[in-house]
Amino acid sequence: MTILRVKLLRDLWRLRAQALAIALVIAAGVGMVVMSFGMIRSLEATREAYYDLYRFADVFAPLRRAPEPLMASVRMLPGVAMAESRISTGAILDVPGVMEPVSARIHSLPPDGQPALNRLVVRSGRLPDPRRSQEVVANEAFANAARLRVGDRIAATLYGNRVELRLVGTVLSPEYVYTVAPGQIFPDNRRFGTLWMGREPLAAALDLTDSFNEVTLRLAPDADQGEVIRRLDLLLAPYGGNGSFPRDQQISDRFVTNEISQLRVTIELLPPIFLAVAAFLLNIVLARLVDTEREVIGLLKAFGYRGRTIMQHYAELALLLSVGGLVLGVAVGTWLGRALARLYQAYFVFPFLEFRAGADVYLIAIAVTLAAVIAGAFAAVRRAAGLNPAEAMRPQVPPDFSGRLANLVTSLGPDEPTRMILRGLIRRPLRTSLAVTGIAAALGLYIASASATDNVERMIDLVFGQGQRGDLIVAFSEPRDARALHELQRLPGVLRVEPFRAAGARLRAGPRVEREGLSSVDSGADLRRLIDLEGRLVDPPPAGAIVSTSLASQLGVATGDRITAEITEGDRPTLSIPVARIVDTPIGASVTMDRRAINRLLREGETISGAYLSVDDARLPRLYAELKVTPGIANVTIFSAMLQSLRQTIGENMGIVTMFNTGFAALIVLGVVYNSARISLSERARDLASLRVLGFRRGEVGFVLLGELALLVLLAIPIGALLGIGLSWLLTEAYSASADSHASLYTIPFAINPATVAEGVLVVSGAAAVTALLIRDRTDRLDLIRALKTRE
Amino acid sequence: MATIAEPDGGPATTGGGSVYRTRGLTKVYGSGAGAVHALRGVDLDAREGEMIVLLGPSGSGKSTLLNILGGLDRASGGHAWFHDRDLVGCDDDALTEYRRRSVGFVFQFYNLIASLTARENVSLITEIAEKPLDPAEALALVGLEKRLDHFPSQLSGGEQQRVAIARAIAKQPAVLLCDEPTGALDSQTGRMVLAAIDEVNRRLGTTTFVITHNAVIADMADEVLLFGDGQIVGTRRNAVRKAPAELSW
């Protein structure tokens, strides 16, 4: 081993504490990238594999009623690879142990159990025996949340008939990766479930024997989806069908796609910034570290070491300092990525996980880090080598303390140590600003990461706190006359009812089609109001629709344009609706109109689809009991329950992601602050030891060093806070851009909480305090003789 | 014999046994009003194997001259031949190779690498040399055979400087350049260090330059160049070299 290598190893040992701090910064940058991309790719790969393996349908076509033989014609359509009929319906369940009425979607199963499309993953028990009319299976999340076990009995109200069902198994379905009640966007697994049962009994209950009311199909590989849908609609039109829609408008897939693309936005923005910041900081740290080797570089040059050899020596040092962090980052990143992917797997209810780490991500992360580190080292070596060796070996020329700024310091500083600090910072404006930038960047990352939950909290507040202020929504199976309102009003515990009109529709503008409902608001309403992203109340215009920005951009319409709405209920009229306003709404894609305006468009009297209720909590049990047996109710949505499950989801998923992100950011903060201080210490060891020799006390000497650190942190805090707020804003902008590009179901507003900024400031101050303690110990142990004797 | 030579001289002829020969060597730091003329035309000839002391007040340009002779710095004008090679025209790589092959330095502040032991500090240089001494042998030459594995922090100032001398001579350089080697040492330790330099010069025949502002030290030289204000203001040849042990200050 050459002596330079010996030096290398000894230097590494000497720098071990700094090496650890550097490793943490690298691990944070690399780990974040590896984790995030590993997770997102795994989710995407898993979704693909799941859909493929369990034959998730490409097209769904609900209709009113068609005879089974029609399926032969469906299968004949060009581009159709596989088609299957089924019966699907909504129902209200009375589940033992669940006080509230449970809404359910029920699908029929073919005689041999497994459907050809949308195949089920049996998680417990078995599929229903087609000969036993009572047997059903339920989606696993619902069974778990409602504490249903195989063998349990459930009462269902199906088209006004009470039916007894028995649970024989729990399943997963590619169709219900994300399970939400119709018209809702947040899941409540305890109060909404999906059931599958034999076709015969379901047909009997719905009077659909030898008929079906839904077609699912898979396309041939080269099929033209739009064309298939058009022909299918033509074929099914006489049977009450005109609402065929492709997979990407299917609610579960939309959600999964939505959530994954939101995650992708975060991941394409934040982790690369993490990596860039880490790389930038490492670059500075390495440059400063090598700067402290200036005299050694001069010496090596004086004795005829070639520039290349010296470069190589410091490149090796930089590499060795980084390698631990790289290994740690890759290992921890992979591990956390897998853990996070598992978490999301459970959240989305994928039956398996297809883990994809991505060699390219590893390579990029490692290359970026190494490039930054080596470039930092090289810059410093070049600086030192650019001096003539005699100069490099000389102790640094006493810096020029003259100048206007320095004079200002003289008048400002209350005492000599304070003036030393101020001069030290002013003397090297570049170094000072880099150190401040570094700390500020780390703080900014922290704040931006932590603000994610703030923004979601704000969205929840907009949607539930301000937009939907009732306690429940009751949706009727069929639209009814407004007099039905009185029935609801008379239910026990109901304090206030506000009717709404909603209708499923296929919206067209030019060539673009979206499947969205029309929904109503009443001006002056109290329970259901339209709130924009800034929290302002939007009153419905007397005619025309308020369209959400994301839907408008999806349809390509502006104020004054018209949207064609093919209503998918009743007489299925086709309406032309003017766009009166375009509004940024927290809940993404919607067309909202005045209730009576909808009535007029549909040429109906005062007809309603259901109502928002505010209720007396004390009388809830009685109300729920009544609702369970009231005929004509399609589903009941309970806000408090939904909110609770939403909060839990956020706590479980977003909370954990945020925790990882902020953890990584905190590591970067700590690593940077510590390294800045350590390098300052080695740069100033002689000065500080001289002070000690001159009779300054430990505390006074510590003050000079730590005062500098404190000042850097103080300068960095406001900048970092602004960076963090800006980055958080950028994130929400990116979210809404991505939301607009695929008609997302909700939009996350920008709403950073001052407490989050304060938290970031606390973390940085904490890191500085920890560093101060660690460094303080070193200033206390300054070896006076050695510091004066050798020139390290 | 080193003398103020005639103005227009070519490269030193090998026959004269001359190592260095400079003509009109100048060095200016900075420019304009703030320019410092550190060397104002230095002409010298240095004979092979001799011990030469550069004596002069602080700031007179001694270090500047030594740095140029050692290839650490470049002159602003004139010539500085090492044998028949003009250092003034050399590029960075050529100077590096020159230092690597031919020059040993000893600095006032030792400049040892703190993370390497005495032996390793010497090995650092012998590793890149063509016909080096064994590091232990070099350290023995300066009386440090018992301190081979000590780190600089475990050595006294005088010992550190002797390690620096061992390091400088271990590659058997053609010239040994010492810039105030005793400047940071007390007189007794200083004498030991000078004795080591003297020993090396006598035993290995290395042409040696020693910079000092201490007139007493000049007595150990073959040749004394008196420096003042960027010029050689006088020379002196000692009929007998005093042994360093006989010096006192």
Ligand SMILES: Nc1ncnc2c1ncn2[C@@H]1O[C@H](COP(=O)(O)OP(=O)(O)O)[C@@H](O)[C@H]1O
């Ligand atoms: N890098 C430099 N920049 C500017 N002036 C310098 C530099 N190095 C030396 N000098 C000046 O050159 C003159 C000669 O310096 P030096 O050769 O170090 O003198 P000596 O070694 O005799 O004390 C001094 O006036 C010194 O201030």
Ligand SMILES: [Mg+2]
């Ligand atoms: Mg000098």
